[in-house]
Amino acid sequence: MICFLRKIVLAAALSTTPLAALNAMEGWSDIEAAARGETVSFNAWGGSPAVNDYIDWVAAELDNRFGIELVHVKLTDTADAVSRVIAEKSAGRTEGGSVDLVWINGENFSRMKEEGLLFGPFLDRLPNAALIDVEDNQSAVVDFALPTEGYEAPWGLSQFVMAFDGDEVETPPRTMRALLSWAEAHPSRLTYPAPPNYIGTTFLKQILYEVVEDDAALLEPVDAEAFEAVTQPLWSWLDALHAQLWRSGRAFPQTDVAQHQLLNDGEVAITFGFNPGNIANMIENGTLPENVEIATFEAGTIGNTHFTAIPFNATAPEAAMVTANFLLSPEAQARKEDPAYWGDQTVLEIDGLEPEAQALFEAIPQHPLVPPPGSIRPVLPEPHPSWHELLERTWLERYRR
């Protein structure tokens, strides 16, 4: 089933992203020349010291190689950057905007694209776009079921994983049925971030994939009439789970990091997050204890790609494109995948790279907790964004009153 869906999605994606290589390459040196001496204001979540350090490294490299000054505007929420672009549009500032490049995906992207707040399409002008693995990871060109159409450049791949206290949880519950019975046997040792937190909503979708009859429907726009009936198994499953949750389901962590903190404090034994490498990084730097292990769901895990995009009124779009291109270079991607630096999966197709570039990835020390890249399969695609909205709303209606 999932295989069939992938083909459809892939076909749609490829048709909208023509990698018109030759033409693009000609223009690229002009773009690099225009970018020299420019400043790129990169608006990206600044909550992780590891990510901030990585961006600092990128800034140094950009300065050396391309004469570009990269300024990391540290956000607490990507929506703040979106707000700023909206405010600039409201005030009639169509050029000279304050955001040159923004770290984005999913809903934020779909809104910016719908409101005409994005520059582009620009992806096919980036030389490194040719290296992207589209075949095995259609989420690189279909962001939450919305074709990116070249308005954003893939940056990294995230997969939904489970982190657990290895001393307390002997066999991790890798199906939803097992998770529920584990929770019943261990009351108040489990929780999840409250939707609309990203991880929380992804958890709902992960459950949905296992409990709905026909998961093909998840990739189509939601049928509001049928929604209640289709999602009924999800809600009854959650009703059963909530009674067993941490604080009996009367309080939820509001963010995924707050949830990981609960694991570190011993308040819960299982948490959810994105990316095994990222969890490994947190164990390395002491945010999570050393006895934490990682597991995935048997039926597959939801995967999504995060991107960089350029607002319509960016001051230095050329320099922003050079930056986005550098972020896609094998060197930058390999460093990013190394749990010592960040632990985020690459979006490049490693087999298709030059041998020297492949060597960079092979040189990454294998972390004992992290499965080899590409081994967590199948990757479930994100449902259509309309599901996202209704799921969140229904969850809030049921559990927030």
Place this chain on the structure above:
Amino acid sequence: MLAGPLVAGLLGTLLPALGYLPAIGAREIGSTVFREMLAEPGLARAAWLSATTGLIGAGLALAVAMAIMAVFAGSRWWRAIRTATPAFLAVPHAALAIGLVFLIAPSGLLVRFAIALSGIDRTVPPDWLIVNDSNGIALIAGLALREAPFLLFTLIAATHPFETERQFKIARSLGYNAAEVWLSVLLPQLYRRIRLPVLIVIAYGVTNAEIALVLGPTSPPTLTLLILEWFRDPDVARRLIGAAAAAMEIGLVVLCIFLWLVIERILTSWRQKLVNAGRVRPLAVIATWSGRSAAGLVYALGLLAMSVLMLWSVTGRWRFPDPWPDSLSLAAWVRSGDEVSTALGTTLGIGLIASVLALVLAVLAFENRNARRGVPRNLGRKTQNLGIAALYIPLLIPQISFIFGLQIAMIRSGLDGRWAGVILSHLVFVIPYTALILIDPYRKLDPRFARTARSLGHGPWSVFLHVNLPLLARPLAFAWAIGFSVSCAQYLTTLFVGQGRVMTLSLEALALMGGGDRRQTAVMALLLALLPVASFGLAAAIPRLAWPRLYRRQSVRTRPT
């Protein structure tokens, strides 16, 4: 000058609330948005939580501040309390709240100590809903803990030492003990002078995001957090709902203030009845006991919360239920040092300019008002009061809704991304606080000092420099320090108006605190407190160094024993 940003900010809230936000294609003015907002899940409960926690938190803070004053004014502890109180004001709300969580959560330091001391074998924290409880009790406690020192500070500032001492002696001679005198004679008078700060505290309690985010209920959270969520929703149409809720929140604040005025009236007449009936003693006994325990609790919790923050900032690894970190490390400090060094300079520069500018403007306004004092009670009062009330609007509504409009105005005027724009937007919040601190000292200042100096041949500037400035040095210095701290704490204003081009400490700090690494959070919370604490230290030292004749002595000599 302030009217511009203010009007822009309000319009930026109200127009979207009515459905007008052309940037996202919304142009139809009507009540649709309001109807949609009312259908949002959890809205009524969130509003109820905001109102109850704000009112109860502020009431508790006031009660604690008054009880501390009644019990300790003039005692041997008084000096220590007076010194410690401003230091509390310098600690950012978020830092205190986070420290409190590290302390009282089921996995916090207190439980760890209890386990270690009792020898219970337990590796799992108890499943108690202490923080984020659904009725907001932890939030109320956090609000009271943070605001009681603020109200105590304003109470102290409003005390007129000589007048107070005289009345104290008279009342004691009539056969009342110290606590009774405070309750029946002095505090009722003082309350009238600090009413405005109390109302500000109520408004802050109802609308605050920082403390509610850390300690407040989660399902649903308070109204401000819901608004924040809507304003940050990727679905930009939700901003309209957020704006409508922000408009509703203004109404909620007004309602709460009205309720408070009713409660205040009831309590006042009840207290006076007790006094008239000669039954103030039981109240005094309660006040004495609660004052003692509250003072202990407030200062101990505050101190412990800050200590546990410091401990976390140098922690390597720290697992439950260990009462002490498994390893210590300076890594978080070292890493932060690199990140914040330039931001420190920017914060200092912007803070200094904004706070001094606000102080100058406030002083000009008050000097001007003072020169025309003694107005018979009718003319010009009302318009003047309206003007003053407008000044406080930015403190009464959630920043995020207000800031969107402010940001658009700044972009239109080309001030965004520049220091000038950031400073101007900080002033919207700095000036009201500066003015708030100065109202009462200026009211208390005997205008005849200045008139005498004028009659001795000194012009207005010389009179200010040689007479009013030294006489008001202490409140002026604290007003400056408060203004400076408010500027340092500005997060959303700086982010939105500075467009990410003006990077201050709070931007760096809040971004990193969002990451949830406790050690990093602790370092950032402490760094955030650094400049304000230094400014309060300066504010305490400057008057004493510059005018030793006036400020080397302690003034309130109302010993309660």
Place this chain on the structure above:
Amino acid sequence: MTLVLDRLSIAVPGKTLLADFSLSVPGGEIVTIMGPSGSGKTMLLNYLTGHLPQGVRAEGSVRLGDRRIENLPPERRGLGMLFQDDLLFPHMSLGENLMFAVPRTIKGRRDRRCCADRALSWAQLEGLFDRDVDTLSGGQRSRAALMRALLAEPSAMLLDEPFTALDSNLKNEIRTFTFDHLKTRGIPTLLVTHDPTDAQAAGGPVLEPWKDYYPIN
């Protein structure tokens, strides 16, 4: 020099405090204005010194010698002022309080200090230059306040119930001290009070402009 008030009227909304009031105070004379509290005495002094609050309407001219002063800023009117409280500045020493009043035309620390020391000796306060003002006795403070006012070389003095706060022994002493100094220097003085003994001691004309409004007094 003579202080002349010509057809003064003062009104707050809904109430006339003073209508068509004229008065002339020659040098060395002390004219007493009597009236109960709340009658408008203070408002009259506020008008003369230039501190009239907002919302109070007043007209009429005030002359000091040949100068019209009612539109000058307070510090250039040449009117000295004494209040019920001595209002010595608490952040200055006694000597600094006096030096503060020495006219600008006298420059240099030493010369100004010299003026202050002379005033201290007139007030029998020799050697107390560095004292904190709140360590002084009530009599010392009152004498210092007068000296401070006189050091500024006023062309006329306004006294706003300056003796009310003093106890009766001290009152006589300070009253005599004050009136003697003012008369010796030939300064026209307007004394506002509700105490008949003040008026007696002043020895000049006594006016009661509010008699018609408050016939009981």
